[in-house]
Amino acid sequence: ETGVTQSPTHLIKTRGQQVTLRCSSQSGHNTVSWYQQALGQGPQFIFQYYREEENGRGNFPPRFSGLQFPNYSSELNVNALELDDSALYLCASSLSREDGSETQYFGPGTRLLVL
């Protein structure tokens, strides 16, 4: 196992609600990335946090926000949920290298269904 955990495993929400997903990184890792994976697609990069600051962001609107805590655990918050937000949300932890070549270890994901 990767040592990366996510909670909850499954979640059902309705349109317009807000959701918070959580991730605990592998011990010693200082970087966490969040991805959205729709059915039949590859993971889409949402953003990455390095030492509690956002280090990069994909093409997601501002209603997707995140936090990284001093213990390197992380949250993904999504406001004003839309039906298209239904997906598997993955977090991945890593120990940053300057060229980005580090291995990312994924958690099992949270399956979000928006009705």
Added chain:
Amino acid sequence: RKEVEQDPGPFNVPEGATVAFNCTYSNSASQSFFWYRQDCRKEPKLLMSVYSSGNEDGRFTAQLNRASQYISLLIRDSKLSDSATYLCVVIPKARFGGGFKTIFGAGTRLFVKA
């Protein structure tokens, strides 16, 4: 044009076959490349990094062609357990300086049959 493109497949091959996947990327300044494997309803797991000189791990060989902007994965002597979706990953730029991101391809599905 997508930043990273893969043939979605599916590839249906018999046990023992050799199968190759390609992945093309659009940003010529891309820095790092990987192949991940994802089983049905599971998280992606790193299969191997891809280096300019090519690298091999048992039955798996990965190659990078910077001039043509593609990476490849070759699986020899396919096993039933190789059935999965194979995702290529491209990191377009170095970490520091802002704008860091990771780009996954949509994945290629492989079915290995007895």
